Amino acid sequence: MLHEFLKLELYPNLAVKKSFPAQVQEVKEQSFLILGPFDRGTLLFLYPEQEVLIEYVEEGCRYQFATRIIRRLQKPFFGYELLLPTPESIHRIQLRRFVRHKKVLDVCYALLNNNGELNWKKAKSVDLSSGGMKIATSELLPVNSLLKLQFYVELKGKIIEFLLDGEIKRVEKIPSGIYHYGIEFKNITRQEQDTLFAYVFQEMQKSRRTMADGK
Incomplete structure (x- = not known):
């Protein structure tokens, strides 16, 4: 379900697979408020009653729903208020683990x-997934x-070996x-896989936001 500070990807045109980053700021009884979406640092123009597609990721799954x-x-932040989706209108999409x-x-x-x-x-x-890496x-x-492989990642400000x-x-x-060697991890624990998955997703989100900001 939606909650405060949840990161979203908003698709303003349902026919075009191009998204823009946003973040939930408040969830009300029948609506929710978002910061953004931004396109190269500028608030994207959306009009009342416009239908948009929202995607977000929680616990290894992608969720998707349409709203208006x-x-x-404009105060206290630049963004939009949208209709809160019903639970049955939110579709769960399993992500590729690797x-x-x-x-x-x-x-x-x-x-x-x-x-x-x-x-x-x-x-x-060269690249990394929760199932292996290329070196x-x-x-x-x-x-x-x-x-035997040793490396470190930074996840949410914490260094993990x-x-x-x-x-x-x-x-x-x-x-x-x-x-270049394609390597499959052996005897990796579920917790280690989940941590790597979270790290890979974090880095993918950073890359997407950098591209959206035009940096």
């Missing part, structure tokens, strides 16, 4: 061997190799002499 604009707001996002992170990796010794080396991530390194590694097992599923040689 009631009025434009959606990938291009993200450069510092990664340490070590080949797993029988003697248990770890020879740590440095790499960079870039100059070292040639065999497909199906097992690795990951120490995961992975298996190389594919390799691609880049013209510069660098190898």
Whole structure:
């Protein structure tokens, strides 16, 4: 359900799949107030009775509903008042758990061997999902190799360390002499997957807002 400070994506034209960021500021009995939506820092013009589509994500699922604009707001913030949807009009859409996002992170990796010794080396991530990651390194590694991976992410202002097992599923040689390795996480816990999913979604939202602001 809608709640204060929930981040939304608003689609002003139901025929065009282009959204603009907004945020719930207050939920009333029959309506709700939003800050935004903004297009490159400017409040998007919407008119009373205009039908719009709203999407938001909660607990790994995307929710979608259509509603109408009631009025434009200028105080205490720039935004709009919209009709509150009925519970049955909100549609739940399951998200792909392993959606990938291009993200450069510092990664340490070590080949797993029988003697248990770890020879740590440095790499960079190319993309990341809750099910695996792609890393870039100059070292040639065999497909199906097992690795120990260490990296850090910042989620909601908190630094979180990951120490995961992975298996190389594919390799691609880049013209510069660098190898890209597609790695599947092994024995990852549900909590670790959920944390990575939340981080990937956070970074995707940042990228979308940066594009919307024209930065």
